Amino acid sequence: MxxxxxxxxxxxxTPVDERVIQVMVECLGFSGNFGNPASSTHAFGQRARQTVEQARQQVASLVGASPEQIVWTSGATESNNLALKGVAQARGISGGHVITSQIEHKAVLDTARQLQEAGVAVTYLVPNAEGLITAAMVSEVLREDTFLVSLMLVNNELGTLNDIAAIGQRVREHGALFHVDAAQGAGKVTIDLARLPVDLMSFSAHKVYGPKGIGALYVGPRAQQKLHAQIHGGGHEGGLRSGTLATHQIAGMGTAFALASEHxxxxxxxxxxxxxxxxxxxxxxxxxxxxxxxxxxxxxxxxxxxxxxxxxxxxxxxxxxxxxxxxxxxxxxxxxxxxxxxxxxxxxxxxxxxxxxxxxxxxxxxxxxxxxxxxxxxxxxxxxxxxxx
The missing domain is CATH 3.90.1150.10 (Aspartate Aminotransferase, domain 1)
Incomplete structure (x- = not known):
């Protein structure tokens, strides 16, 4: 060989950390924590529910959010889709203006193009020579009808780090919502959503030594009533993301984020x-x-x-x-x-x-x-x- x-x-x-694997295994099999956390009222379901909520707390703790602001998704791609499409659809998708950049992940760029086809105007900012998007660039293209700005925290190819605090402050002064794709930033830079002027933030477990197929979207107070669900069928996750929760994956993400916070x-x-x-x-x-x-x-x-x-x-x-x-x-x-x-x-x-x-x-x-x-x-x-x- x-x-x-x-x-x-x-x-x-990233490879899944062995400590994460152990937690995930404990959620599988009849002797494990296998119950349905979403709807079961018996002991098996309640145990699973406690595991899910513990993981929600672990994810929230790493990024300075409250547990109830964390919505489980299948990964950052779904989180990005929920953020962009969800905000656009909640306001009425035809018309309005969105700002993003030419160097975003395809999960944002392709979603933005879908919004364009539905009648939303989109501005794609050109990065400076150092691969950064600045608050000044955003200010120059803000319009009266701009309702959302979506920019990444860390670029997935370059590793460059945008000043989302400065950008977010300018966006908040304008009144639009600010979404940040933080898939490449979680566990690598300090994130404090209790202080940052960010309304929506996307995360993925498999970038932080957790399993694939699980992620989360932070939904801040300004975005709570301005987001339209993309997956329907039971009204789970506060009505924002229906479907039976995958306890083992969620527990894995929670443990991965807890380890990232610790180290x-x-x-x-x-x-x-x-x-x-x-x-x-x-x-x-x-x-x-x-x-x-x-x-x-x-x-x-x-x-x-x-x-x-x-x-x-x-x-x-x-x-x-x-x-x-x-x-x-x-x-x-x-x-x-x-x-x-x-x-x-x-x-x-x-x-x-x-x-x-x-x-x-x-x-x-x-x-x-x-x-x-x-x-x-x-x-x-x-x-x-x-x-x-």
Missing amino acids: NELPLYFDYAAT LEEEVARIHQLRQRLLEQLADVPGLRLNGSPTERIPHTLSLTFVEGEFDAAALGRSLAYSATSACNSASQAPSHVLLALGHDARLAGRTIRLSLGRFTSEQDIDRAASAIKASLSAPAPFWAVARP
Whole structure:
């Protein structure tokens, strides 16, 4: 059996923490906590309900929210859809104006295009050279009929960190609602929704060492009566998201968020040191470009473009599990819309890799990754790429 490559794709998904797995297993099987938490009045259902509410508290605690403000979904994609479509439909979907950016996740961009087809005007902000959206940019395009602004906390390809406090303050002064996709930020940066001027925020468990298929949407007080459900059939989750709750997945997400809260500072500090170690070892690579702000960013995600020399992506792929683009683009193999928005052409986009570090990345992994990257740059070009007279 071939040896697996080193894992440097934590931004795409994280392995489930063993402590999370143990909690999830305890919710399965007849001897476990398997009851229906939504409707059962007997002891099995009540036990499951207690588990669900404990997890809701754990998620809320990490982000400074109240438990009743957390709505379970299947992941950040559904949360984004519920936020954008839900607000638009609650006000009457025809007309009005929404602001987002060109470098959002496809779950926001594709949903925004759906709103456009239904008659909503949408402005797609162009990021600055550092891959950031600023409050000034938002202010310039706010209109009287703007009812929603949707921008991400951390960019999934670049790792850049938007100043959502400043943006949110401007949006609140205007009177619109502010939605933030925080799938890449939860567990990596401090989030305090008790203080932040944010009305809706999306989360996903599988970015935080929890299971796939479970996420949440924070619904703040200003958005409570301005959100239309997208899934109907029983009125669960305060009428915002019907369906039998998956106790094992919810318990897993709660535990994952609790662990993230417990270890956030030390984990971020450790990953910052690993990132610096990697960049120092790559400092002598000619034409290496770090995409995005060098300071306003999380340490976990690096977007690197090799401007000069030969780059053998196939050789690197045998050593490292990395992304040539974000997971949301990988199905089409199209150039990254994020890099194109930053001004890269298709050639440079094709010479860009995303490396993302995580909980199980070691110093040895960093050293081996640096060696593999340098080897992929010094490898001879394949015969079909050599120009012939």
